Amino acid sequence: MSEAIDLKSVEQAVTDLLKALGEDPTRPGLVDTPKRVAKAWQEMLNGQAAEPVQQLETVFESHHSDLVIVRDIGFESVCEHHLLPFKGVAHIGYIPRDGKVVGLSKLARLVDGYAHRLQLQEKLTNQIADALQEALDPIGVGVVMEAEHTCMSVRGVRQRLADTVTIAGRGECAPGGSHRADFLALLGNPHVDGDHE
Numbered sequence: 587m588s589e590a591i592d593l594k595s596v597e598q599a600v601t602d603l604l605k606a607l608g609e610d611p612t613r614p615g616l617v618d619t620p621k622r623v624a625k626a627w628q629e630m631l632n633g634q635a636a637e638p639v640q641q642l643e644t645v646f647e648s649h650h651s652d653l654v655i656v657r658d659i660g661f662e663s664v665c666e667h668h669l670l671p672f673k674g675v676a677h678i679g680y681i682p683r684d685g686k687v688v689g690l691s692k693l694a695r696l697v698d699g700y701a702h703r704l705q706l707q708e709k710l711t712n713q714i715a716d717a718l719q720e721a722l723d724p725i726g727v728g729v730v731m732e733a734e735h736t737c738m739s740v741r742g743v744r745q746r747l748a749d750t751v752t753i754a755g756r757g758e759c760a761p762g763g764s765h766r767a768d769f770l771a772l773l774g775n776p777h778v779d780g781d782h783e
């Protein structure tokens with residue numbers, strides 16, 4: 587687990603960055619910038635101090651034994667290679683074992699917790715799937731994430747329309763699992779279906 591953010595040190599680093607970029611950090615437009623940037627980083631990385639799997643501590647009993655899917659959970663994250671944002675949507679589905687389910691909002695909180703760290707999209711997708719596997723031991727769980735990486739759109743290859751899709755399946759939603767195709771078909775997304783893996 588990473589340490590909590592040291593706001594004062596981030597402010598100093600931003601002041602140094604501005605100087606290194608040939609700017610004058612004391613000019614009126616920039617005077618408050620280090621403070622603002624430090625607060626922005628604190629917000630963007632607020633998932634690193636806590637363990638997001640704790641969001642799944644409250645488990646309910648239900649009589650549901652088929653897929654539960656929450657689609658289009660919005661997220662913002664930060665790419666660990668360039669420190670630039672990537673953002674998009676996550677779709678999560680699982681098949682409860684013995685009727686064990688979690689509150690639907692907790693799926694979005696789980697995504698939020700892991701997203702607000704320095705991330706790679708693949709790692710993020712797998713962490714969410716593993717957290718659900720650990721907390722619920724479901725018959726199957728699948729996570730699909732679609733994102734635009736600004737490190738690929740505003741710089742470098744400058745592919746504004748490129749969309750990165752990652753999938754992590756466990757149990758019956760893993761490749762070859764009996765619910766993999768159902769899960770992907772129910773996402774209702776033209777970019778993602780069972781035929782294109």
Ligand SMILES: Nc1nc2c(ncn2[C@@H]2O[C@H](COP(=O)(O)OP(=O)(O)OP(=O)(O)O)[C@@H](O)[C@H]2O)c(=O)[nH]1
Pocket residue numbers: 665666667705706707708735737738742743
């Ligand atoms: N697999 C993966 N790669 C990522 C992610 N975010 C950014 N990247 C890639 O990380 C790579 C870093 O490549 P480098 O060659 O070290 O860095 P670079 O010279 O800035 O690369 P370019 O972006 O190609 O200009 C780039 O190809 C990025 O597109 C991610 O979530 N997953």
Ligand SMILES: [Zn+2]
Pocket residue numbers: 665666667668669670735737738
């Ligand atoms: Zn990047």
